[in-house]
Amino acid sequence: xxxxxxxxxVIVAFxxxxxxxxxxxxxxxxxxxxxxxxxxxSAHALADVNCSSCHLDGETKALVKQPTQESCRSxxxxxxxxxxxxxxxxxxxxxxxxxxPKMAHLPMKKSAGNKQMTCNSCHEVHGVNTFTAAVDSCLSxxxxxxxLNYAESKHGQLFAQEGILKRPSAKSVTCAACHxxxxxxxxxxxxxxxxxxxxxxxxxxxxxxxxxxHGLEYSFRSIFDDELVEANFAKxxxxxxxxxxxxxxxxxxx
Amino acid sequence: MAxxxxxxxxxxxxxxxxxxxxxxxxxxxxxxxxxxxxxTVFLPGETSVGHVLVEASCNSCHENFKPVTxxxxxxxxxxxxxxxxxxxxxxxxPRWAELLTKLDILRCTACHxxxxxxxxxxxxxxxxxxMNCHQxxxxxxxxxxxxxxxxxxxxxxxxxxxxxxxxSTGFLMDNIExxxxxxxxxxxxxxxxxxxxxxxxxxxxxxxxxx
Numbered sequence: 001x002x003x004x005x006x007x008x009x010v011i012v013a014f015x016x017x018x019x020x021x022x023x024x025x026x027x028x029x030x031x032x033x034x035x036x037x038x039x040x041x042s043a044h045a046l047a048d049v050n051c052s053s054c055h056l057d058g059e060t061k062a063l064v065k066q067p068t069q070e071s072c073r074s075x076x077x078x079x080x081x082x083x084x085x086x087x088x089x090x091x092x093x094x095x096x097x098x099x100x101p102k103m104a105h106l107p108m109k110k111s112a113g114n115k116q117m118t119c120n121s122c123h124e125v126h127g128v129n130t131f132t133a134a135v136d137s138c139l140s141x142x143x144x145x146x147x148l149n150y151a152e153s154k155h156g157q158l159f160a161q162e163g164i165l166k167r168p169s170a171k172s173v174t175c176a177a178c179h180x181x182x183x184x185x186x187x188x189x190x191x192x193x194x195x196x197x198x199x200x201x202x203x204x205x206x207x208x209x210x211x212x213x214h215g216l217e218y219s220f221r222s223i224f225d226d227e228l229v230e231a232n233f234a235k236x237x238x239x240x241x242x243x244x245x246x247x248x249x250x251x252x253x254x
Numbered sequence: 255m256a257x258x259x260x261x262x263x264x265x266x267x268x269x270x271x272x273x274x275x276x277x278x279x280x281x282x283x284x285x286x287x288x289x290x291x292x293x294t295v296f297l298p299g300e301t302s303v304g305h306v307l308v309e310a311s312c313n314s315c316h317e318n319f320k321p322v323t324x325x326x327x328x329x330x331x332x333x334x335x336x337x338x339x340x341x342x343x344x345x346x347x348p349r350w351a352e353l354l355t356k357l358d359i360l361r362c363t364a365c366h367x368x369x370x371x372x373x374x375x376x377x378x379x380x381x382x383x384x385m386n387c388h389q390x391x392x393x394x395x396x397x398x399x400x401x402x403x404x405x406x407x408x409x410x411x412x413x414x415x416x417x418x419x420x421x422s423t424g425f426l427m428d429n430i431e432x433x434x435x436x437x438x439x440x441x442x443x444x445x446x447x448x449x450x451x452x453x454x455x456x457x458x459x460x461x462x463x464x465x
Binding site: 026027028029032036039040041043045046047048050051052055056063065085087090091093094095096099103105167170171172177181182183184188189190191194196197200201202203204206207208211212213214215216217218224236241242243244246247248249250251 | 303304306307308310311314330333334375398410411412414417419420421423425426427429430431432433434435436439440441442443444445446447448449450451452453454456457458459461462463464
């Protein structure tokens with residue numbers, strides 16, 4: 001009996017361990033045309049990043065059918081490094097399967113439950129469209145009130161007024177503008193892909209993000225108000241903060 | 255007499271069987287958990303909000319059975335600790351060094367134990383933990399803070415233990431007068447370097463078609 005159990009366990013283990021995802025099948029000529037068209041219109045093409053840049057192994061020159069974040073990292077080091085430290089990427093960094101929306105504790109779209117969180121999930125790899133990645137990609141999974149209220153919010157409307165762009169402008173207040181903010185790393189502006197970094201303490205987002213556009217008091221009184229956060233900052237803040245009152249008293253003394 | 259002895263032997267034999275069976279069962283269970291990569295069965299308690307996503311990767315934090323060190327935490331949390339107000343530099347100063355005897359805060363796990371109940375932000379100590387050193391602040395040392403709740407320092411959103419760059423008194427004083435909308439509303443500009451005017455021809459094709 002015991003032998004049978006052990007035997008059964010070995011079989012089950014073998015089945016699970018050998019279940020690693022295989023390489024994608026060859027693609028059709030029509031699909032290749034489609035991909036080439038997307039790529040031709042991308043910043044990658046104009047930056048002379050060709051098929052082989054991602055699809056040929058740098059050393060062995062073997063074909064890589066499904067490049068991973070390691071391929072992206074060879075040019076986008078800060079983006080990948082920071083991605084791997086946030087909730088979106090930490091599972092990959094720690095050698096686990098990529099994050100899936102069904103593992104999340106926040107409300108996610110049911111239909112998106114089995115998606116896998118890699119670079120490709122948000123950045124369509126061949127068009128590398130950061131316009132889509134900045135809002136639409138987020139909303140393909142996130143289903144909480146704050147996210148759902150974005151489109152109607154002042155921020156969402158401002159972005160909508162800009163029309164379709166090649167990439168978000170310095171005026172675009174997208175999901176990414178706040179949650180994957182542009183920050184200086186060694187004097188060069190990169191997108192910080194650690195989506196967890198500025199969530200807590202909340203004042204971190206105030207200094208790094210809100211204060212690109214808003215004053216300190218307005219930002220503090222907005223971001224510490226849970227209802228206003230849920231409403232995606234639908235109206236001007238009304239919350240009073242004792243901290244700010246105390247600062248004013250202190251200033252009066254000076 | 256003889257039957258008594260036999261019964262006793264029988265009891266011992268049954269006990270032995272039960273013990274062996276239990277050990278075998280546990281071993282099979284553990285081996286199965288390892289083999290099936292279901293390591294979550296080894297978790298001693300609930301994992302904190304951030305770490306729950308990697309709780310199946312024991313060796314992310316645990317090297318064999320050694321205790322978790324600060325280096326383990328720094329692997330991921332360097333950015334959060336870049337400007338630590340309660341860091342090593344502070345406590346090299348003899349004025350503050352002695353305070354470490356009250357709470358060994360240079361050890362991450364002094365406040366951030368894992369697999370136990372958390373009071374928010376991965377802190378397992380009760381929220382009045384600041385009172386270990388700063389009790390005087392609410393008991394007369396600082397008029398403006400006299401009578402404040404002992405557990406409100408950080409839970410009310412006024413102070414950060416590690417990084418207070420964005421909430422320090424100086425920062426608030428310097429910026430409190432700014433209007434709701436700044437004169438210029440602009441995010442840091444990203445530079446995209448393009449090398450070509452026209453896209454080149456794709457340099458692979460047949461490879462993807464199975465040719």
